[in-house]
Structure formats: structure tokens, C-alpha cells
Amino acid sequence: MRLYEYEAKALFRENGINIPESLLIDKNVQWDILKTHITYPAVVKAQILTGKRGKRGLIKIVSSKEETAQAINTLMDTRIDGMIIEKVLIERKENITEEYYLSITIDRMRHKPVIIISHRGGMDIEEVNKTFPADIYKYYKDVGEKLQPYEARKIASIVNTKRKSLLNLANIILTLYNKLFLKFDAKLVEINPLGRIENHWIALDGKIDIDEDGFIRHPELKEQGIQLRHEVGELNEREKKAKASGIPYVELDGNIGVFPGGAGFGIASIDLIAHYGGKAANFMDSGGAPTQERLKTMLGLLMDNPNVKVIFGARFGGISRCDDWAKAVCEYVLTNHPKKPMIMRMTGNMEEEGRKIFDEAKKQHPEYFKHIAVYSADKPIEEVIKEAVNKAKEV
Amino acid sequence: MAILVDENTKLLIQGITGKNASFHAKLMKQYGTKILAGVTPGKRGETIEDIPVFDTVFDAKANYPEINTTSIWVPPLFAKDAILEAIDANIKNIIVITERIPIHDMLYARKKAIEKGINVVGGNTPGIISPEKALVGMLPRKTFRKGHIGTVARSGAITYYLANTLNLAGYGESTSVGIGGDPILGMTFGDILKLFDEDPDTHAVIMAGEIGGVYEEMAKETIKNMKKPVLAFISGRYAPKGKRMGHAGAIVEGNLGTAQSKIDALREAGATILETFSEIPLRLKELNILP
Numbered sequence A: 001m002r003l004y005e006y007e008a009k010a011l012f013r014e015n016g017i018n019i020p021e022s023l024l025i026d027k028n029v030q031w032d033i034l035k036t037h038i039t040y041p042a043v044v045k046a047q048i049l050t051g052k053r054g055k056r057g058l059i060k061i062v063s064s065k066e067e068t069a070q071a072i073n074t075l076m077d078t079r080i081d082g083m084i085i086e087k088v089l090i091e092r093k094e095n096i097t098e099e100y101y102l103s104i105t106i107d108r109m110r111h112k113p114v115i116i117i118s119h120r121g122g123m124d125i126e127e128v129n130k131t132f133p134a135d136i137y138k139y140y141k142d143v144g145e146k147l148q149p150y151e152a153r154k155i156a157s158i159v160n161t162k163r164k165s166l167l168n169l170a171n172i173i174l175t176l177y178n179k180l181f182l183k184f185d186a187k188l189v190e191i192n193p194l195g196r197i198e199n200h201w202i203a204l205d206g207k208i209d210i211d212e213d214g215f216i217r218h219p220e221l222k223e224q225g226i227q228l229r230h231e232v233g234e235l236n237e238r239e240k241k242a243k244a245s246g247i248p249y250v251e252l253d254g255n256i257g258v259f260p261g262g263a264g265f266g267i268a269s270i271d272l273i274a275h276y277g278g279k280a281a282n283f284m285d286s287g288g289a290p291t292q293e294r295l296k297t298m299l300g301l302l303m304d305n306p307n308v309k310v311i312f313g314a315r316f317g318g319i320s321r322c323d324d325w326a327k328a329v330c331e332y333v334l335t336n337h338p339k340k341p342m343i344m345r346m347t348g349n350m351e352e353e354g355r356k357i358f359d360e361a362k363k364q365h366p367e368y369f370k371h372i373a374v375y376s377a378d379k380p381i382e383e384v385i386k387e388a389v390n391k392a393k394e395v
Numbered sequence B: 001m002a003i004l005v006d007e008n009t010k011l012l013i014q015g016i017t018g019k020n021a022s023f024h025a026k027l028m029k030q031y032g033t034k035i036l037a038g039v040t041p042g043k044r045g046e047t048i049e050d051i052p053v054f055d056t057v058f059d060a061k062a063n064y065p066e067i068n069t070t071s072i073w074v075p076p077l078f079a080k081d082a083i084l085e086a087i088d089a090n091i092k093n094i095i096v097i098t099e100r101i102p103i104h105d106m107l108y109a110r111k112k113a114i115e116k117g118i119n120v121v122g123g124n125t126p127g128i129i130s131p132e133k134a135l136v137g138m139l140p141r142k143t144f145r146k147g148h149i150g151t152v153a154r155s156g157a158i159t160y161y162l163a164n165t166l167n168l169a170g171y172g173e174s175t176s177v178g179i180g181g182d183p184i185l186g187m188t189f190g191d192i193l194k195l196f197d198e199d200p201d202t203h204a205v206i207m208a209g210e211i212g213g214v215y216e217e218m219a220k221e222t223i224k225n226m227k228k229p230v231l232a233f234i235s236g237r238y239a240p241k242g243k244r245m246g247h248a249g250a251i252v253e254g255n256l257g258t259a260q261s262k263i264d265a266l267r268e269a270g271a272t273i274l275e276t277f278s279e280i281p282l283r284l285k286e287l288n289i290l291p
Helices: A006-013 A065-075 A125-131 A150-159 A162-183 A219-223 A239-243 A265-276 A292-304 A321-337 A350-362 A381-395 B019-031 B057-063 B077-086 B101-115 B156-168 B189-198 B222-226 B246-253 B260-268 B280-286
Strands: A022-026 A042-046 A059-062 A085-091 A096-107 A112-118 A136-141 A186-197 A200-203 A207-210 A248-250 A256-259 A281-283 A309-318 A340-346 A372-375 B011-012 B036-041 B053-054 B071-073 B095-096 B119-122 B127-132 B134-137 B144-154 B173-178 B204-210 B230-235 B271-272
Touching: A006 A022, A006 A136, A006 A207, A022 B019, A042 A065, A059 A065, A065 A085, A065 B071, A096 B019, A112 A150, A112 A162, A112 A239, A112 B204, A136 A150, A150 A162, A162 A186, A162 A200, A239 A256, A239 A292, A256 A265, A256 A281, A256 A292, A256 A381, A265 A281, A265 A309, A265 A381, A265 B156, A265 B204, A265 B230, A281 A292, A292 A309, A309 A321, A309 A350, A309 B156, A321 A350, A321 B036, A340 A350, A340 A381, A340 B156, A372 A381, A381 B156, A381 B246, B011 B019, B011 B057, B019 B036, B053 B057, B053 B134, B057 B077, B057 B280, B071 B077, B071 B144, B077 B095, B077 B101, B095 B144, B101 B230, B119 B246, B144 B156, B144 B189, B156 B204, B156 B246, B156 B280, B173 B189, B189 B204, B189 B222, B230 B260, B230 B280, B260 B271, B271 B280
Parallel strands: A256 A309, A309 A340, A340 A372, B011 B036, B011 B071, B036 B053, B071 B095, B095 B119, B144 B173, B144 B204, B204 B230, B230 B271
Antiparallel strands: A022 A085, A042 A059, A042 A085, A096 A112, A096 A186, A112 A136, A186 A200, A186 A207, A248 A281, B127 B134, B127 B173
8 A cells, every 4th residue: 555645755754854844734624824934935735645646737836925826726636547536745945966766675676676776767767767777776685684784885876976965865774774664564655856065965855655554563553643555546436336245356448347356367357258259347255264244245236236237246156155155145136136137157065055045045936036147066167158148138 | 285284284263263264163163174283372272163262373383393384364563473473383384364454564474484484464355265175264165166277366256156156167266366466575476386387286377466556566476477367357447547656656566557557467477367357267278178
């Protein structure tokens, strides 16, 4: 999960890395900007989890109170990539001599952290990587060890700065690695640009991406008001409901509702539906061993989506048992009497028990199960998908 | 022969008193897997499905020195410690069922395992099965049948669908390996493919990957040097676009991670690319691999 710039910078400041003098404006808090002391020129920056803010007009340079108020008005509440700007950061515009790039991430091929540094910061660093690859230096670090001061000096000296600023730069690298990257389960810590003013350095932007799976063990982040969040754009009602229930759910533009097991087959079934000439209406992930409540919520989302004409369901019982799945589906059907056809397949652990549950429910209320087929292992999964694709064409 | 688990597997279950672990201990035992002991700190003296429970891996190992494999079912924030304990006790195969292990934890555990020459499979693996020999994990046993195709996949359900498709066409599996769905894994596709290439019981290998990560691309060199044919199924061609790891990720990984990048790499390495499950028997026959 990525942190907002102001959150990353608060962590920088706490750890002794310089950041510009700043003021955070929250749309929910009343500010009279005309009465606030701000040093001009200043920079007004939209706090939003998207890249290339400069190029997209989300960063504005201002030199008066009036211009500041206007910039805030323009930015606040604007929708970008489905996200809404709710906070803006006003910073003093720093008069810097040079702009560097500095980041730490994980190289998943080498299975090692890597520190990346370049004196060509500020601009599009991916472009620099293509045009001046020799100007981007990478230092690989062994897993599980703190960065030593001599290593930080070695990295700093590569980019060839003068003695005093070199030691200051080395300190920033050391702090970034030991006190942020290692300490907070970060996947990425990045400062771009890292500005030099004579012998001193100042973080003009900040990106921190924390591993969601490690977030829970950092109560100090929570104390700072940083909440566990998933990066998503604008959500519709059903996606919001799914998110509240902790179900990964993304709507697509097709008409076949996918009620899969885990994420792996969820992704594969979207491809297979496309391969057989259909279009999936969603991606969804039940997670391992979902509760019955969760399964019912998942079905409800598909029933509520007006674009869904047919539901394709698959349960391959592994850690998730067929009997639990059957119970949840039957309860949902008996309570809600859904009209949409459900073409499904169930096999794997506790399959016989699951089948009994279906047979029993069907015997009692055959009228609610008219549109529901639950195949077994003898019908290949792709035959089931083809049937769902054909059904969607009929409906 | 088979790879990683077989009739000589002597299993330990770490976290055996948990709901899923105890349920699957029963199923594994029914399948014939030799489970010697379980570990849950503070539960020494209890039994689960007649399996004795110990406080530590060392106690279990002291009582059953023949333990050569462990499966880990503990909660995610305890997984690193459980893996390190198993490594310290010198258990040669560690199969990590636990999902969502923090990345920094898994990087450290896999490094320690590699230093000691220990196999770590997972996290977030559904397990490994060598049909009629042993099952470790929660794979549905009836889905698998003894045969000569090795499978290795990131997703549990896809592991099951591969076996299901093979079996309906008369084929069977030498071993089916779930390498796990977590972002950082112990053994990667390349490691498992090498084992299959050396296994006389395996005549061909099917690997199933998906968008995200770089493990499919990393298998390229291994596949180039393999004696046996590899078939590859990559899902995610129509998936909604995920988020990338920012600029630094792009500098380190370039354009790796997309379905196309994986398909291109594997095709270049000589693998047969699959678009569906149902074409698997056809492709195997084209490669002269018969049931």
C-alpha cells in the first residue's frame, strides 16, 4: 500500500531527513488561506496516489495568497483516475542546486534489496534509465542485514558529490534503508527529486509503499493516522460493498458473472471465457477457506449487478471444502430465489457431502433450482465454461 | 520416483492444532502419508488424529529423528520463525501452506534455506502430491492419478484442473507441485523444473503461471537446457491491470510481469504455450508423450 506524499514526508522528517516547510490542507477542515502565513513562492501539490502529477497539472507554483486559494479550489475534490483529491500540501519552493534520484526496492529476480541512485533525478527516471543507463547506479544488499555506514558512503561517493554533502547524503541513504525500508516492511522507499542546497539535501517528494501483509505489525504507523488501504480507483456500490467485506472484486464489461475459488483460477477463468467467445463481468477471489457469509456476499454481488446475465461458478475443494460451499450456495438460493441461470461445477474435498446438500435442497424446493446446474469432475471445466458462454448469448 | 514427496516422506506438521491443519492431517493420513508428529508451542502431550504433538520442532525431531519433511500451517506473522526453526532442525523439505507471509520475512527465510541446501516450497502453496505415494497439504486426493506428467503451478485450483484434465484423457501425474501464490517464494519454477528433468518417472512437465512477479520469465534458461518437453499455461491475458511497483520497480524489472512477457519468454525457451486446459492431451500427443 502506497503512502501519500505528506505521510511519507512526515516519516522522513521524524527520522531527520529534511523536507520543505509545509502546510497540509484537508477539505474537511476549515482554513482561511488568506489569513495563513505562507512563504512565497510556494508549491501546491495534490495529495493523490498517482504518478506524473507535474505533467498532469496537479502541482501548481503560486506566489500570492490569492493564487494559493485559487490553486486549492481548482485541485480540491477533483477526480483523477477515479480517485478524489481530498488533501493538498502547500510547500515553500526550495531554491535547489541539483536534483538527485534515490530509492530502495526489492529485486525479485535476485531476491535482494537494491538501492538505486542517480544524479539525474527530478525528470522521468524511467526515461533516464533508457537514455543514460550508466548514470543509474544499483547497489545490491544482502537480505536481513542493516546497511553499514561505510556502504552508505560508498554509494554516495559513486554519484560524486563534495565531501560535506557526501556525508549528509550517506546519512540519508542509511536512514532510508535502516529506519524506513527495513523497519516498516517497505517494498519501496523513493525520494525523487532529492534536492541539494549547498551541502544539504532536502526531500522534495516522497514515495513509500508498505507490504500490506506486514502492516499489522507497525502500530506506530496507525498512530500516525496511516490506515491500511488498498489501492483502488473509483468504486461502484457493489465494489464498495465487496471492499467492506474484504473481497477482492473488480467489475469488467462483460455479462458472465464469475464466482470462482481463488484468485489464480479467477484470473484464468476470465481468459477461458474470452477464449470461448464470451466476456466476464468481474474478477473475484474467494480466498482460501472462505466463510459461508463471504460466499453468500460474493453471490449477492453478482445477482445485484444488472450486467450479469449468467453466473459461472466453480469450486474445486482444496482447503475450501465442497460441503461448506454447497451449504452457502443452497442457503443463498433458498433465501433469495435468484432468477439468473447458474452454471457451476463442484468437485474436490468433501464433494459427496456437498452433493448431498444440493440434492436435499433441490428435493425440498425444486422450483428454486430450475436454472441451476452443478456439474462434477466428469464434465471438463471448459465444457462448463462453454455452456455458460452459450447461455449468456441466449439470455 | 517422484519429486519432493514420496513413499519415504516422514512428515511433521507445524501448527497441527489449527482448524485447517488438523482437518487436513486427517485427509493426508487417510491418503497414506506417513505423519510422525505435530508441533504447537504449549500443546505438548496432546494428540491430533493419533499424531503426537510437541512444543518445539527439536522435541519432535528428538523423538522421531527420521522426520525429513515438514508442512507449515501457522499464522502469517509466525511463518518466518516456523521456517527458521525447521531449517535449524535440518529438515530437508519445508512445505509452507501459510499464505500472505510478509515479503521481508520470506526473503530472509529463503536465503537461510538456500545457505543450508534445504528445499522450501511456498508460501501459500496448496501442497504437493505424488499420487499413490504421499500427499502433503490440502490437495483433493481423488483428483490426482499416478502417471508420468509433472505439474507445477502457482494457483491451487489450477493445479487441480490440470490433473483433472490429464486424468480425463487417460494421463496421470508423477508429482503435482503447488509452488505457491505469495509474491516471494522459496523454490521457483526453475528449481522445480530441474527436479522434474532429473526424475525418471516424469516424461513431460506442465507449468502454470500467471501475471505478476518474474518467476515465469526466470525459468527461461532452465527450460532451454531441459531434456524433457515443457508445456506452459499463463493466465491473465484479459485480467484488469494491476498496479506496478513504481519507478524503481520499472528500473529493476523493466516490462516483466505481464502475461505477454511471460508467454514470449517461455515460447523463446522452447515451451509449448497452452491457451486452454482441453488442448493439453492434443499437445502431449504431438510431442509423442502418451498416457
